Amino acid sequence: MEAKLPDARPLINVCDRYDFVGDLTSYLFSNNMLRYIEGYVQKVNPSKAPDVVGALLDCEASDDFINNLILMNGS
Numbered sequence: 001m002e003a004k005l006p007d008a009r010p011l012i013n014v015c016d017r018y019d020f021v022g023d024l025t026s027y028l029f030s031n032n033m034l035r036y037i038e039g040y041v042q043k044v045n046p047s048k049a050p051d052v053v054g055a056l057l058d059c060e061a062s063d064d065f066i067n068n069l070i071l072m073n074g075s
Contacts, residue, residue: 008036012044021048025055034065041073049073 005011008028015024028037037056041049049069056066 004031008033012036012040016040016045016048021045021051022055022058025052026059029056029059029061038069038072041069046073 011027012024015021024040025037028034028040037052041052053066053069056069
């Protein structure tokens, strides 16, 4: 995906519906849209947190960000 979206919520809804969570996470991470990743894991689909964490590991995200996501989801 090459487009720079001002609001990622429609993309999040479509990717969640059709199970493109890894691609979604990679796109959001590469475009520094970390708050949308947090929102997805917290509010949209917490059950997909393992998929998000796996994609973030593939993207070489910081350990602190990944740990915070896991801790947020565990609450």
